[in-house]
Amino acid sequence: MKLYFAPDTCSLSPHIVLRELDLPFELIRVNNRTKRSADGGDFYRVNPKGYVAALMLDDGQVITEGTAIVQYLADLRPEAGLAPPNWTFERVRLQEWLNFITCEIHAGSSPLFNSTLPEEVKTLFRDKLRRRLDFVAQTLDEPAFLLGETFSVADAYLFTVLRWMNQFSIDLKYWPSITRYMSLISQRRSVQTALAAEAASQAVP
Numbered sequence: 190m191k192l193y194f195a196p197d198t199c200s201l202s203p204h205i206v207l208r209e210l211d212l213p214f215e216l217i218r219v220n221n222r223t224k225r226s227a228d229g230g231d232f233y234r235v236n237p238k239g240y241v242a243a244l245m246l247d248d249g250q251v252i253t254e255g256t257a258i259v260q261y262l263a264d265l266r267p268e269a270g271l272a273p274p275n276w277t278f279e280r281v282r283l284q285e286w287l288n289f290i291t292c293e294i295h296a297g298s299s300p301l302f303n304s305t306l307p308e309e310v311k312t313l314f315r316d317k318l319r320r321r322l323d324f325v326a327q328t329l330d331e332p333a334f335l336l337g338e339t340f341s342v343a344d345a346y347l348f349t350v351l352r353w354m355n356q357f358s359i360d361l362k363y364w365p366s367i368t369r370y371m372s373l374i375s376q377r378r379s380v381q382t383a384l385a386a387e388a389a390s391q392a393v394p
């Protein structure tokens with residue numbers, strides 16, 4: 190398998206999951222501006238939508254959309270317990286979280302990366318994000334992880350998007366349960382090796 194990624198973006202989530210599962214994969218860096226990938230190609234040929242993450246399987250099929258990729262990966266090694274089995278109510282809870290993270294936090298963050306957006310508009314998006322984080326913080330008051338006592342693919346994704354908040358002047362220290370959570374997740378071997386591999390990767394022109 191090949192994971193097409195760009196450092197510090199949402200592709201960190203499937204990257205962490207690949208390392209949690211100890212699956213063999215190749216990490217291919219993408220330049221999100223030029224849309225060239227480190228394997229010499231036009232990234233639009235891999236993902237016509239032009240964004241990371243994209244997972245190319247050994248038979249050449251490509252899966253896009255982070256929430257689909259992480260569930261596909263978790264189901265390759267169900268014994269690792271990164272996603273509850275399909276057709277269970279717990280799986281619905283996982284999907285509920287993945288959808289919340291992707292629509293409310295990930296997509297809710299996207300406008301804040303736009304430096305040309307007026308400050309008043311950014312304030313609206315920041316306030317909405319803060320309300321979403323209030324809800325996340327309440328959930329994390331009790332169990333260690335989003336689904337309870339064990340790490341799941343939703344945690345890989347939540348950790349990934351929460352890392353962006355500092356850039357938007359949203360200080361996670363405001364929510365002690367989130368601060369604790371970020372520290373817990375950042376200590377995982379999978380997270381540390383994924384971040385180190387991304388930092389060591391060669392930039393693509």
Ligand SMILES: N[C@@H](CCC(=O)N[C@@H](CS)C(=O)NCC(=O)O)C(=O)O
Nearest residue numbers: 198199221239240241242254255291
């Ligand atoms: N709906 C997609 C969104 C992916 C996405 O937003 N990727 C960003 C990085 S976090 C990207 O590559 N943006 C570059 C672009 O859109 O040109 C998913 O959830 O996987």
